[in-house]
Amino acid sequence: MLRATRRLACLAALGAGLGLAACASAPVSAQETVRSERGAFRVSEFATGLDRPWGAAFLPDGRMLVTERPGRLRLVARDGKLSPAIPGVPEVVAAGQGGLLDVALAPDFATTRQIYVCLAGAAEGGVLTRLATATLSPDMSRLEGTRTLLDAAPAQSSGRNHYGCRIAFGRDGKLFLSTGERFTNKPRAQDLADLGGKVLRLERDGRPAGGNPFLNRPGARPEIFTYGHRNPQGLAVNPATRSLIEIEFGAKGGDEVNLLRAGANYGWPLVSHGTDYDGSPIGTGRASAPGIEEPLRHWTPAISPSGGNFYAGGAFPAWQGNLFLAALNPPGLMRLTMDGDRVVAEERMLWGRTRFRQVLPGPDGLLYILTDETRGRILRLEPAP
Template sequence: MLRQSARFVASLLATLLAAAACGQALKPVTIVRGLAHPWGLAFLPSFDSDGRMLISERPGQLRLANTKGELGPPIAGVPAVGAVGEGGLLDVALDPRFADNRLVYLSYAEAAQGGVGTTVARARLDANGLQGRLSELQVIFRQSPKASSSVHFGSRLLFARDGKLFVTLGDLWQRDDAQRLDNHHGKIVRIEPDGRLPADNPFAGRAGALPEIWSYGHRNVQGAAWHPTTGELWTSEHGPQGGDELNVIEAGHNYGWPVITYGAEYGSGRKIGEGTAKAGMEQPIAHWTPAIAPSGMTFLTSDRYPGWKGDLFIGALRGQILLHLQLDGRRVVKQEPLLQDLHERIRHVRQAPDGWLYLLTDSDDGRIVRLER
């Protein structure tokens, strides 16, 4: 269903010109550096006492670090990953009952016969300080079919309040597959923590459809967060040449790619699909042209930054900014680029238990940065 009132039509250039000054003196403080293209970030339950967090690095390492600036060695037992192009070790998430079961979830590009695809596995973490080992590794999801691709793997992991696991998946450069329900390309899936399929998924029992699919018509979803008051799933998605999107995800809905998009073909600028709107396909809450390559995102729920509680923050890779969005329901009322002087690709942003925003910068000398004021 089209939501005309929810449309936010503006280019990034117009946004940058119109953005007001943030009014807060922000201080990006480097906590850890020397990471190889960090991708995912998870805070341990003991964070308040020891500042420990897990960081995934795309070439295939998982490490523990702390807020003292200490970085541990690679954790043993991480599965082999297909570290080619955009692929590798992607997101990391903790089981909601991690304090009891010590289960860690990983998404990663996995090479196999037929190509590569996004895989999700879980394992038990045994840690002593900043040293750790994974054991009892269990694959709980594999994207199907594999494809010959080095791009568009997604992939964010996040647990819902009811304990179900959501996995965002890219289209593996197989764009037309995003509109079909017999594959995992360009989908968001919902599974149980052990990989079983929930009976109440929107396509469960539908002939020709994979029952784990929650939504479809996506290109490459690299950011996802739960709205703190409504409980809605919000995502950021890479468009082609322009047309990056911010969406609110609803069960069973079609988000249009590649039939509708605000982007164009790389290089030629030719139109993709049928235009920017079509009945039965969702409109984004916001979209960006030129592209900013939005990645990890989070809603602020702390009081660390006066006046910003409830706002949305999105890391941008191509844009090399932290994008601050003020919202009125599902309407973006203000966009504000932050940290332009950092000159870093911002892969992820998360709010830590201490209330500060922590960022990951994507480079050979990647950093964990705490945004103070």
């Protein structure tokens, strides 16, 4: 009764134009209608019964592959029904923030059936971010030929956090992989001999991509595209400009959206717009410095942005070209209005509700959100009158 009363009060507040602040304590409900700045949408539960879903990719036939952090890969039918766990997934270290994390389809999946997964994996010396590939069987019941392509060395025995682990493909077919600095050793992000705290640019087989900025620099890993990252959990290609956008957790504030430029330094842990968790300054204590790339947008207090994607579907014309971020704390969905590669406005949607891990557009033009819950769901946003 209390939940129903709260939901009615929330909807009344939205109808009166009071915004989502009035809904801060209300959970996201199935078949809820929400009014946003650019029209109304309906929230429905597309799939349920997932354990900490983390990454997802739509197949050409409209079905979806979804990872569960404990180490399972599931197929989600077009009606939201879940398959059993798909065998052939690499072994993961499911501890702290680690586990089976992102999944992506090869650009030529329709002919090769190749997929890529990112995970926390065991190695000599501890745990690291690992990129692996496999072939999805024709009946989609198993992974075949699973093999490791790259380990973001060195492995680290301390801490189970900050793996990064998002995968994206550039317009040239090169693979981008984000890696975290693993939390307990911040300087890794500035060390060009270390793959932690970077965005890497790779050939499909895991080799350094041709044209990389540090390809011929002695003492630098040739896979590195950008460096100075803390925990980059979002990568998305801007369809309007073909630029690569990175989404990054700060500490106590200092969350960032960055435009990635080859060879650029994004500052961690030398500078930050936030502070450390104990309130102490980070690095120099400054928010910027010469030679450090400035973020397109930053947030203090934090919003803890995880995955993100651009919307280019037809169901929500007013959202065309917008960048959506899944936020964990405070939980919600962030909509950024873009002008080319500039952020010109933001809207907080479903704010203060459920922790969101990833958001992605579907082939049907609708928007899908993974919730960060042990009884995890996939929510779907549909147009409403």
